[in-house]
Amino acid sequence: MWDPQQYLIYGDQRGRPFRDLVAQVGAVEPREVVDLGCGPGELTAGLAQRWPQAHIVGVDSSPEMIERARQHTGVEFVEADLRTWEPGRPLDVLMSNATLQWVPGHLELLSRLVSFLSPTGWLAFQLPANFDEPSHVELRDLAGTARWSGLLEVTWPAAHPPLAYLAALLDLGLDAEVWESTYYHQLDGPDDVLEWLRGSALRPVLAQLDDTARDEFIEQFRARLHGAYPKGQHGTVLPYRRIFAVARR
Ligand SMILES: C[S@@+](CC[C@H](N)C(=O)[O-])C[C@H]1O[C@@H](n2cnc3c(N)ncnc32)[C@H](O)[C@@H]1O
Numbered sequence: 450m451w452d453p454q455q456y457l458i459y460g461d462q463r464g465r466p467f468r469d470l471v472a473q474v475g476a477v478e479p480r481e482v483v484d485l486g487c488g489p490g491e492l493t494a495g496l497a498q499r500w501p502q503a504h505i506v507g508v509d510s511s512p513e514m515i516e517r518a519r520q521h522t523g524v525e526f527v528e529a530d531l532r533t534w535e536p537g538r539p540l541d542v543l544m545s546n547a548t549l550q551w552v553p554g555h556l557e558l559l560s561r562l563v564s565f566l567s568p569t570g571w572l573a574f575q576l577p578a579n580f581d582e583p584s585h586v587e588l589r590d591l592a593g594t595a596r597w598s599g600l601l602e603v604t605w606p607a608a609h610p611p612l613a614y615l616a617a618l619l620d621l622g623l624d625a626e627v628w629e630s631t632y633y634h635q636l637d638g639p640d641d642v643l644e645w646l647r648g649s650a651l652r653p654v655l656a657q658l659d660d661t662a663r664d665e666f667i668e669q670f671r672a673r674l675h676g677a678y679p680k681g682q683h684g685t686v687l688p689y690r691r692i693f694a695v696a697r698r
Contacts, residue, residue, distance in 0.1 A: 450656045453489040453517035456648040459641075460491060462634045466691050467492045467546045469630065470575045471499060473695045479503050479541030481567070485531040486510075486548025490518025496544075497523050503541070508534050532558060539567035545574040550606035556617055563621045563696075571697045572618070576608045578629060578690045583677035584642060585650060591670055592654055600662065603653050611692050618696040625696035634687040638680040642687055643671050 456463070476482075479500055484493040487507030496505050505524045508531055509515050518526040527534070531545070532552065543562055549555040562572060579585065585605075592601050611627050618625035636642060647655070651670070655663050678685045 450652055451488070451511040451514050452648065452652075453514055455644075457489055457491070458648060459634075459645050460489075462632070463547065464492055465632060466575050466630070466693070470544070470546060470573050470693055470695070471496065473626070473693070474542060474544075474571050474573050475697070476500070476542045476569075476571050479571075481536065481538050481540045482506070482542040483508060483536060483540050483544065483565075485534075485543070485545040485562075486551070487518055487526065488514050488547075490514075490521045490524065490526060492546060493518065493526075494521035494524050500542075506536075536565050540565050540570050541567050542571045542573070544572075547575060547577065549574055550576045550608050553604060553607075556609055556613060559614075559617050560621055563618075563623065563698075566698055568698055571695065572623070573693075573695045575691055575693045577606070578608050578611070578692045579688070580605070580607060582688060582690075584646060584674070584687070587673040587677055588646070588650060588654070588670065591666070591673060596669075597666065601654060601657050603657070605653075606650060608692060611694075614692065614694045618694060621696075623696040623698060625694060627692065627694045629690060629692055631688055631690045634689055635683060636685045636687055638685050639674045639678040640671065642674050642678050642685060643667070645687065 482496055482503045482505045484507045487493040487509045490507050493507035507518055507524055507526045508529050510530045515526050515528040611629055615625055615627040
């Protein structure tokens, strides 16, 4: 259901939080580094520049994403569900970028992830917290209208409040830091907001519709986005709030 090509259209902007996250991981010469929900693998492969000596593994449940990721050399890519995947060796760095929002129950999963860490291991993750932005409100609202509600059964991506992540990590005995950042992505116009969402939040909706219904849904959603994100003097700005957590044993 994931389309690496579509996802990578805004790869540069999508990659910025990943780079900001990695910058706060203080691991020195880690040997085992894993990226859960690695997607098309660009960012995972980039970790080799930061930690050239490390054995780096990307894990993702999407065959399409893993196929795309395997174009990168020097990194191992594994197709697996992160809820059941387990490493062969203790991990010095365990990352997950823009993925946990797709995993219901991910807060409870943290203790399992922490159990994979080496005695000096780091856990670092980032997830969006923009689900009350017009982009997502309009999407849920449209999907809930009489025209669409009978055709769609969507598990929407979701995040907890930042304090919940901090409490969970501290309860697990880690030193932890949690923060938020809002990125103001400059896009050409509201149609770019649509294209951005086609690579992520729109994906579970479109996957449930046939071609004709999909086109109709997209046109209705496009009209709503034109109202919510009108083109101004500097194009359209998409505010994107994100939660970051970095923890170590
Ligand atoms: C928004 S993409 C993020 C990709 C990459 N981390 C990045 O930042 O560009 C989310 C990825 O999470 C993966 N994913 C979602 N649920 C997963 C699960 N339960 N196990 C493994 N991967 C999962 C999807 O297949 C997708 O590639």
